[in-house]
Amino acid sequence: MNEPVFWSLKETIKALADKKISSDELNLSYKDRIKKLDSKVNAFRYLPENLDGIPAAIKDVIITKGIETTAGSKILEGFIPPYNATVISRLKAEGVGVIGKTNCDEFAMGSSGENSAYGSTKNPWDLTKVPGGSSSGSAAAVAADFATFALGTDTGGSIRQPASLCGVVGLKPSYGRVSRYGSIAMASSLDQIGPITKSVADARLVLEWISGSDGLDSNCVSSKFKVESSKFKDNLKGVKVGLPKEYFAEGLNPEVEKVIKEAIKKLTDLGAQAVEISLPHTQYAIAAYYILMASEVSSNLARYDGIRFGKTRDYFGPEVKRRIMLGTFALSSGYYDDYFVKAAQVRSLIKQDFDNAFEKCDVIVGPVSPTVAWNLGEKIDDPLKMYLSDAYTIPASLAGLPGLSVPCGFSEGLPVGLQILGKYMDEETILNIGEIYEQNTDWHKEKPKL
């Protein structure tokens, strides 16, 4: 474990500061490992030649100046952006470089990585399994130690779910915490960029780097992440952990449930108090999400019209076409009120659910995914089944809340992630609780055998 590729971000920063390693040596060791092992995992879609700084893996929906950015789609093949996303400029200012653009579901649409036009990414824990999605390559790259950390995007769970399935830390910040400028839009009212890391402390640091207004994303206003605003520091005494009964109902794999329950016991052992809560509109979340998200998708993807990016719309993959059709229908005159407006109302009710719940607890805890990683190809022909795998991540996305996935055990040899949801703009509390949990468990130290 003394090889640089296994270091956390914080350890890497220290090693660089102490001149234990140079930036070139660091990049070289990652480059060697990627060369040796990525043919198995397919975490990266593109690897730039010139490397510099702390090596971060960047999801291919995030715009990188001068580096081909495709959003996992053939329609953008060959697109070399003339500008940087705000998060990329901010990372550069902190001495971070792009080691590679990671594979992802096309335009971030998917929960398994199989919708990428550039081949599926494989789960480093078992190469016959999916890594989750849509930030598949980013999660797999961190799990496989191909990068010090990664950036993903989360619209309905696309950071938390692959982090959970790959056994790494994933943080979806509150909507509006991080500028979306330069994140290729899927559903503008839901998309957030966030870190996928080897430790909770690393996620906190990356969030500090990338958060705050840039004057380019109107929904991201003066929301620079402030460290140490939470009252919970060393132990969990006084922390009320809400357990939504809807997240422990039918559909949750019993083995996964067992692992989650053990993690909750660990939290209470550390001083937290568990309270049962209810999020009564949870059952409507997926339906509302698929209408609102698809509506925004149908509009956001209209710009790929074959005029400026070279390729015509038949280069879109089947899932992208499905969502464009769904959204176009939901917005059509005569259907708008029944679908879009209704779904927006459901969204407000779901927000209210969380408001009510947070009167009884400080954080909400449960599973990220109802199952561990499934077989490649298992759900690809059944979109509805695939959509259901996001049942626990979508509600918080609709409410704009922050969510953290922390490794909390294994089932059938595959990682399980614990989801910690926080109040709006209260990343500090979920990060602190995640960190205290992490310090008192060893799950994050487990590594896949590649």
Added chain:
Amino acid sequence: MYKPIIGLEVHVELKTKQKMFCGCPTDNFGKEPNTLTCPTCLGLPGALPFTNQEAIKMCAKIGLALNCQLAEKSLFERKNYFYPDLPKGYQISQYRWPLCTNGFLMVADKTDEKRKIRINRVHQEEDTGKLLHPGDQTLIDYNRSGVPLVEVVTEPDFTDTEQVKNYAKLLAQIFRELEVSNAEMEKGDMRLEANVSVSPPGSEGLPNYRVELKNINSFTFMASAITYEIERQIKVLESGEKITQHTRGWDEVKKETFVQREKEEANDYRYFPEPDLPELRIKNLESRIKQEIPELPNMREERLVQDYGLPSSSSATLSASKELAILFEDSVLLGKSKGITPLEISNLLLNVSVKNRPKDSLATISTIEQSKSGIIDDNNQLEVLAGEVITENRRLVESYKSGKVTVIMALVGMVMRKTAGKADPLKTKTILEKLLQS
């Protein structure tokens, strides 16, 4: 009698420094194509809009000037349609939640009667790029993409072309005096679309069709098109045929309208709230914005009647130009002590051509004083007298033409004698010189 029913949609480009949703400059007239662009106004993947508050204030100003209500809650919405000059595949516009609604403007019709034209809405949107067609190519220039555009939509309250003209002139003048736009039609600052239908004698309510007149880029052509269209529709209806909803353009060569799009294609714009932009809340700025609205031509017109007892037609002409109205009021102030009335001043100012208009109030008053004191400075009258003097004094004329130019003063003297000394000597001399040289 068939009754014409006309509604107008006016688009006006705002003269903000920056575009509606990015930092690019708006001043694109004659600029190299695609030099005033950025990821946002090019619609590049990942780029986002950021609202230009200067434009929002201007839009609210226009709304308030047109007696509209400012919305408590206003939203930007996406108007989804495909066109090559629309880089995002949607236009950021307003539909269900416009910034300003329910206004009106009093506009004179062809009988010079002022009638109320109701303003349905004033909303904010962004302009598209421009298609250029050199040879058999089509090129796209995105310099104009994202320039702030305000749309002013009336109810179908116009009843004749004269009224439409008056409205458009007044609106352009208001835009200029609010300093929100240069409102120059030729430069495309202001674009008009009209809905025209005619209602048969004795029928109630609105006709069940309307013809849209679109893509007509000159104001004169639009007026011709409306007049033509009213007559055409009456003829069609009188022949017993029906008219269906469709769009027409104007053929300036044939002087007739022609079908552009048969039957309005069922255009479904799939409007929905723009998720990239927060709600617009501007109601709290209402009183501040109101204070920034100067006296506008329509307000001025009323005041000149009230304050100076002018006939309303004079007041309308004086008010239509801010400079003229100022000249009038300054002159009234100056003329007061000299016993010169506002009516005398208005008569003078309205009866001279723009070219001969006195430069300032001093010149206005002295012109009136001169004419009152009996000095003859009327060009025509002096020309006639000078002509007489020239034919009567052949010898003097010949010696002038042979180089003895000083004899001109003798000729001036002849004119002075004819007018008993009342001719303006300087003017007389100029006129004589002109006649002698021709």
